[in-house]
Amino acid sequence: MDLEKYARAIEKSLTQIALREKDRADVSEIWIDTSIPVDLIIEIIKSCDISIPQEIKAIIDGNKTIWVRGTQS
Numbered sequence: 001m002d003l004e005k006y007a008r009a010i011e012k013s014l015t016q017i018a019l020r021e022k023d024r025a026d027v028s029e030i031w032i033d034t035s036i037p038v039d040l041i042i043e044i045i046k047s048c049d050i051s052i053p054q055e056i057k058a059i060i061d062g063n064k065t066i067w068v069r070g071t072q073s
Contacts (some may be wrong), residue, residue, distance in 0.1 A: 007048045009034045010041060018053035027061040042066055 013033035017025045028035065030041050038061070045067050046061055052059075052067070059067040 003044055003048055005057060006034075006036050006040060008009050009036060009043050010044055011051050014050075014056055014059075015053055018055035021055075025059045027055050027059065027066065030059075031036045 008011055010030055013030045014025055016033060027038055027041050027045075030036070034041070036044075037055050040062060052069075057067060057069045
């Protein structure tokens with residue numbers, strides 16, 4: 001599977017979330033923007049080297065933290 005195109009779509013969604021002056025992105029917001037399945041979004045965030053805007057401090061899935069700036073969970 002070519003994850004690169006999905007990674008780019010996730011990056012674009014995160015940029016849009018940052019422009020809305022949010023510092024935390026919920027996976028459900030990314031899913032709404034991209035229609036990429038939630039489990040694939042989480043896999044890409046955890047395993048691919050994607051560019052996350054500096055304004056985004058964390059990516060969450062409900063109450064579960066998926067990614068935090070400076071570390072990976």
